[in-house]
Amino acid sequence: MQYKKDNKLAIKNFNWRQNIVYIAFVIVFLFFSITLFDAGFLSKVNILNIFRQTAIIAVMGVGMTFVISTGEIDLSVGSITALSSLTTALSLEAGYGIILSSIIGLGTGLLIGLANGFLTSSVGIPSFIVTLGMMEAVRGAAMWITNTAPVPIMNERYNFWFGSGNILSIPVLLFWMLLIAIAGDLVYRKTVFGRYTLATGGNEEAARYTGINTNRIKLLTFVLSGTLAGLAGMLYAGRMQSGRFSFGDGDELNVIAAVILGGTSLFGGKGTIVGTIFGALIMGVINNGLILAGLEVSQQMMVSGFIIILAVAFGSKKEKE
Numbered sequence: 001m002q003y004k005k006d007n008k009l010a011i012k013n014f015n016w017r018q019n020i021v022y023i024a025f026v027i028v029f030l031f032f033s034i035t036l037f038d039a040g041f042l043s044k045v046n047i048l049n050i051f052r053q054t055a056i057i058a059v060m061g062v063g064m065t066f067v068i069s070t071g072e073i074d075l076s077v078g079s080i081t082a083l084s085s086l087t088t089a090l091s092l093e094a095g096y097g098i099i100l101s102s103i104i105g106l107g108t109g110l111l112i113g114l115a116n117g118f119l120t121s122s123v124g125i126p127s128f129i130v131t132l133g134m135m136e137a138v139r140g141a142a143m144w145i146t147n148t149a150p151v152p153i154m155n156e157r158y159n160f161w162f163g164s165g166n167i168l169s170i171p172v173l174l175f176w177m178l179l180i181a182i183a184g185d186l187v188y189r190k191t192v193f194g195r196y197t198l199a200t201g202g203n204e205e206a207a208r209y210t211g212i213n214t215n216r217i218k219l220l221t222f223v224l225s226g227t228l229a230g231l232a233g234m235l236y237a238g239r240m241q242s243g244r245f246s247f248g249d250g251d252e253l254n255v256i257a258a259v260i261l262g263g264t265s266l267f268g269g270k271g272t273i274v275g276t277i278f279g280a281l282i283m284g285v286i287n288n289g290l291i292l293a294g295l296e297v298s299q300q301m302m303v304s305g306f307i308i309i310l311a312v313a314f315g316s317k318k319e320k321e
Contacts, residue, residue, distance in 0.1 A: 021261055021262050021275050024261070024282055025281055025285070028282055028285050028286060029285055031289075032289035035293075036289060036293060039293070041289065041292055046292070048170075048171055049288065050281075050288045051173065051174045052239070053287065054281050054283070054284030055173035055174055055176060055235070056173070056232045056251075057255055057280045058258070058276070058280040059177060059180050059228055059232045059235065060225075060228055060229050060232045060251065061259050061276040061279065061280050062181060062228055062276060063184075063221075063224050063228035063229060064077065065188065065262075065264050065271050065273055065276045066184075066188070066197055066221040066225065067127075067221045067225045068256075068259055068265075068266065068268065069188075069197050069198055069221070069264060069265075069270070069271040070197055070214075071268030072120060072218060072221070072222070073127050073128055073131065073256070074113075074131045074222060074225045074226075074252070075134075076112060076116060076131040076132075076134040076135045076138055077226075077229040077248070077251065078135065078229075078248035078249060078250060078251035078252040078255075079134070079135045079136075079137075079142065079252075080109045080112050080113075080138055080226055080232075081232045081236055081248030081251065082142040082233065082248050083108055083112070083139075083141055083142040083233065084106075084229065084231075084232075084234060084237075085105070085233040085234065085237035085243035085244060085247050086142055086151055086243035086244070086245065087104050087105055087243075088101050088104060088105030088233065088237050088243060089151035089152070089153050089237055090145075090243065091104045091105070092153055092154075092155050092158060093154075098161075101158070102234060105230055106227055106230045106231060107230070109226040109227045109228070109229045109230020110223055110227045112138060112229075112230075113227060114219070114222070116130055116131055116134055116222040116225075116226065117218060117219035117222030117223055120218060121214075121216070121219045121222075122215060122219070139245070139249075142245040143245045146245065148245055150242045150243065150244045151243040152241065152242045153238070153241050158238060159241050161238065162234050162237065162238025163236070163237070163239030163240070164238055164241060165238075172238075173235060180228065181273060181274070181277050188272075188273050193220065196212050196217050197217055197221060198269055199269075200218065200268070201268020201269040201270075202268065202270070233247060253304070253308055254280075254283050256308070257279070257308040258276055258279035258280040258283050259271070259276050261279035261282055261283070261307075262275030262276035262277070262279030262280075263275035263279075264276065286303065286307065290303060
């Protein structure tokens with residue numbers, strides 16, 4: 001009898017809203033597993049493809065979680081991936097080697113993130129405006145530096161370790177996703193920086209009164225987001241074996257949707273890295289399922305748009321409650 005009472009109490013105390021991303025993932029995965037079984041949805045090749053498609057969004061999502069947790073937003077991450085892929089590819093083409101080229105690729109994202117953070121936290125321009133303008137400016141720069149031409153990457157070691165390789169039949173991209181997710185989760189939950197990030201988003205004025213330099217925290221979150229977007233650009237380059245100005249086009253919306261679906265408050269003060277990863281997986285499963293179902297690109301875009309609206313609406317509803 002006591003066992004049954006404990007079970008009923010556990011079910012009663014289970015917070016469905018806090019765990020909705022995991023429930024949604026299971027439901028979406030089961031739906032496509034059943035409806036697209038004959039199309040090979042559950043095949044090993046397709047499951048690995050889902051991870052490949054998800055990994056880069058998840059990497060950017062980790063950085064975006066920190067930014068949104070402070071109550072800000074970063075719309076420039078997709079464009080940063082394009083420019084970072086090109087600076088990395090051009091550096092490799094110039095013979096700088098993998099290490100220096102990687103530093104240049106990451107540095108590209110870091111500097112753009114630094115500019116976003118400075119203009120937002122020190123100058124006081126709303127992050128939506130700053131990163132919207134930066135999104136256009138950086139994409140334009142990516143188009144300009146190579147006159148829209150792709151830059152091939154002939155370095156096989158780079159391509160292997162940054163996107164196209166497999167270790168024990170597992171995509172290297174999956175290892176990158178897990179590495180960034182674990183590191184990001186530890187920083188988010190276990191460090192002073194993580195606590196200050198949540199405090200800044202929860203109540204910036206109160207956080208400032210307690211001695212937290214909220215401007216500095218915001219600056220650092222933008223730097224982190226830009227750097228991880230730079231890494232995402234390097235992963236795009238390794239996977240596609242080239243740098244291209246078109247990489248990451250529209251990814252900022254998928255990244256934001258993944259973060260909000262994962263349980264991070266659009267208004268700041270609450271979030272979870274693990275939830276973001278599952279949010280990215282939901283987006284990846286849905287996109288993959290729509291492709292296997294034979295939907296056209298325009299129809300896929302329509303569905304993705306509705307998902308983004310629902311994610312933001314659900315996040316707003318949770319805050320009001």
